[in-house]
Amino acid sequence: MGLIVQKFGGSSVADADKIRNVARIITETYRRGHSVVAVLSAQGDTTDDLIAKAAEINPNGSKREMDMLLSTGEQISCSLCAMAIEAMGYPVISLTGWQAGVRTNSAYSNARIKRVAPERILAELDKKCIVIVTGFQGINKYDDITTLGRGGSDTSAVALAASLHADLCQIYTDVDGVYTADPRHVEGAKKLDEITFDEMLELATLGAQVLHNRSVEMAKRYNVNLEVLSSFSGNPGTKVKEVVKNVEKMHV
Numbered sequence: 296m297g298l299i300v301q302k303f304g305g306s307s308v309a310d311a312d313k314i315r316n317v318a319r320i321i322t323e324t325y326r327r328g329h330s331v332v333a334v335l336s337a338q339g340d341t342t343d344d345l346i347a348k349a350a351e352i353n354p355n356g357s358k359r360e361m362d363m364l365l366s367t368g369e370q371i372s373c374s375l376c377a378m379a380i381e382a383m384g385y386p387v388i389s390l391t392g393w394q395a396g397v398r399t400n401s402a403y404s405n406a407r408i409k410r411v412a413p414e415r416i417l418a419e420l421d422k423k424c425i426v427i428v429t430g431f432q433g434i435n436k437y438d439d440i441t442t443l444g445r446g447g448s449d450t451s452a453v454a455l456a457a458s459l460h461a462d463l464c465q466i467y468t469d470v471d472g473v474y475t476a477d478p479r480h481v482e483g484a485k486k487l488d489e490i491t492f493d494e495m496l497e498l499a500t501l502g503a504q505v506l507h508n509r510s511v512e513m514a515k516r517y518n519v520n521l522e523v524l525s526s527f528s529g530n531p532g533t534k535v536k537e538v539v540k541n542v543e544k545m546h547v
Contacts, residue, residue: 296328297462298420302335302430302452306469307526308372309339318379320467320526321425325385330420332459334430334452335376337368358403362432362442366392369429369448377427388419389427392440396458397433397451399441406441408433408450411458428455446507453510457517464519466506467526472533473498473505489534511535 301324303317317335325331345364349356356364370391377389396412419426430448435441443450449466456464473495476484490498492515499508505523514521514535524532 296330298330298332298459299324300452300456300459300461300464301331301333301467302448302465303333303467303526304448304469305336305339305341305372307467308335308376311375313526314338314372314376315379317467317526318376318383321376321427322380322383322385325425332416332420332426332428332455332461333376334428334448334455335369335372336430336448337365338372341368341371359439362403362440365442366429366432366440369431373427373429380425380427385425386423387425387427389429390415390419391429392432392451393434393438395426395428395455397454399433399435399443401435401437401439401441403439403441405444406433406435408443408454411454413455413458416455416459446509449507449510450513453513453517453519453521456519457513462520463522464514465522465524465532466510467524468505469525469527470505470523471525471528471530472523473535487533488531489536492535492537495535506535 308314308317321331321333342365345368349361349364373389377387380387395416397408398410399406399408416426430451432440432442452464472486473490474484474486478484492511496508496511499506499511521535522532
């Protein structure tokens with residue numbers, strides 16, 4: 296079977312019940328015979344709460360120290376999810392960005408991934424472990440923790456999928472997929488079965504919240520098979536690929 300990278304956003308891991316739901320999705324994929332690498336964001340409003348805590352202490356804290364602080368949010372969600380999977384009886388390990396080999400430049404708070412050295416992940420997969428990786432973070436040449444800025448967990452997932460030559464990268468969100476328009480504001484908006492990288496990039500650049508444009512650019516560059524789907528509904532999502540069969544006209 297294949298290797299699947301699954302990314303879960305903050306709303307998908309916001310509380311204990313949602314973490315257990317994510318653990319169920321991951322283990323169901325594993326039970327079907329796939330190798331699974333899951334990338335998690337921080338829970339709910341954790342990052343905003345940490346920023347507020349920092350402001351209480353030092354409103355002008357350095358970006359390096361902010362990265363040190365903000366990276367803890369993803370570590371909390373990843374360790375809790377790993378514990379949930381352990382409780383279900385499956386082999387699992389959680390890894391920080393640096394343990395997973397995510398190497399970045401030194402632009403604290405908005406770092407760019409330079410390369411991924413996935414040897415540790417591959418070694419754990421060889422042991423038949425499910426691997427949970429903190430999104431949004433990496434390590435620079437000084438061995439300092441860095442964060443990737445807005446949409447960083449999407450970017451982490453796509454970068455890992457590219458470096459691991461994954462068969463599929465699934466981005467789990469709180470929506471069913473990509474729509475022709477925002478279904479909350481446009482009556483009759485339809486979910487797309489497929490969309491091209493370029494069309495998805497246009498939507499992301501115009502402010503669509505489904506995928507961050509950096510992650511779409513990376514997926515296009517390395518031809519990563521992407522799927523956007525809901526972590527709550529269980530419905531099929533939207534495939535993002537180079538060429539699609541038929542795409543309805545989008546309203547952006």
